[in-house]
Amino acid sequence: MVKGLCLMGSKVGIPRALLYYYYFPMWRTFFEELGAEVVVSGPSTKSVLNQGVQLAVEDACLPVKLAFGHIAGLARKVDYLFLPRLVSVASREYICPKFLGFPDMVRQTVPHLPPVIDVDVNLYRRNKYLFSAFKEAGKFFTASAARVYLAYRQGLAVLKEYQKLLEAGFMPEEAMNLLTKAAGKKRSPAAFPLSGRSSGQMILAGEEKPMVAVVGHPYNIYDSFISMNILRRLQQAGVKVITADQVPEPVVRAEAAALPKRLFWTLSQRMIGAAFYFLHAGRVQGLLHVTSFGCGPDSMTGELINRRARAAGAVPLLNLVLDEHSGEAGVFTRLEAFLDMVCFRGGKFQEA
Template structure:
């Protein structure tokens, strides 16, 4: 038996859990290849035009492996925090794929995940998986225990300062050298905001992580911070957002604004994301108050890579020049929608 795992959306956050879970059940996993123009075009073909880029990309990944597996694993992500929820597109994702991607209707394996924490190892979430795959209760619990253990190891790598792309390589057995720029007057630290499927999909983000590394930038992302650090920065809000990962990003954004070591903030967002438009506007309006530069990079299926590289390099150079001149922080805000027909998606 083979289970397909699309390399999109929460793959970048939960893949070590899912992979370990199916391995423990002696079920072979088929992971789609990294995002390419072909995959994106497939996703566009099988999606409504108004849907956001990450969902189009996900549909393309499903289409690329639907004929290679007996089942496609598409969990129905409802909640991983009390009184907070995922975007409705995540909740309805199994249904969208079922009725849009040819050949997927009878192959979708979609456990309903509704938890009060990031941990998704409660056996009650996997009743459907247990039934369809014919798994015994003890076998299921043993597999979930192993999966949770590996996922916690993976999360600890983030807390140690590894970006998720490097942490995933380590999970797969690769040797990764963590190169953190040495502290100096010209060292630039950037708080990088963005959903994991926006910043860690190298095709979607045009490899923004590597571009920042090449520029000698120290990168901090929300998953490197403790939950209590994120939530502390949201206490000023009378009512938090409804969406879990949006709250994580917003909490990280204000953490970056308060952290004297963070020199600037870059938000990578996909065109058509409603929650992100709210987060970006809040960060933009407060950038002057905290005297820190903020830039939004908005990507869609027509994004051009050369545009992004130019903007990111200019942003980092501006900060580095200001630090060299002894100016510290600076009031700068740029809400950029980067588009182009020459490259990218």
């Protein structure tokens, strides 16, 4: 790792991919607090994906390939790339190994890379190791340990607000926009009108619209290009959409605890816990499970959710598999038929 202080205002690039949807508010706050400018790659497009497919190893999964495309687009525009090596983000749990090897894969194939900040995030043994990662990253920008610590605390606080906004029913992009607006005014908890009144039960309440829950990796369902805009399409069809990421952490953990053995994949745990919750929450009329082709953990997650859904029998489930060859027609036909099924079941049929 090249160490040495950089000048104020240097640009840190963050790809709009993978766990961007979970942690970006924290990362951004952290770097901005240290005086850096954060540059995010644009939304995914066909050319981003094409570039990613060319650069990534053939058997990588779709989201990893897409992330390569985002990085290729950023590489020449920034002074640093922030690609944390995510090993574990929760105690006694792991993240998919592709995340672990991601910075190395990128180094091997993406041309014109600026220095990569690839600090290890490994909370497998202890949660407080999170600061170690940020401490390392902070060294690129300041020699002051105190400043780094304060930036880290600020980042954590924003992350907490972000998670509250998700639990209040906002989608990641909306929540990020709200945070940006609030940050423009004043960075204090009071700047978030919605924080405080969020609880998992709240999002299930109110509104007469049929509700469809979408369960899938954040980088699949929130990327409107890869997901073929599934969330928006559902909303346009008159459906209220809720996602796994809007279910509070304790609920997810309690539900996933119903499994005979503890899951050690953090992301799968969220998907399964949330899905189990949706299956008996009452308000949810349809469950959509979105996976990307070639995802190992998902093949298990999908089966576990499938079995539970079948045993429960009350909520129809649709499994959608996305890959770089997915034709929109096939996805839309299934989605349309699924909505017909959900709406017919509810007794009142609405034109989808």
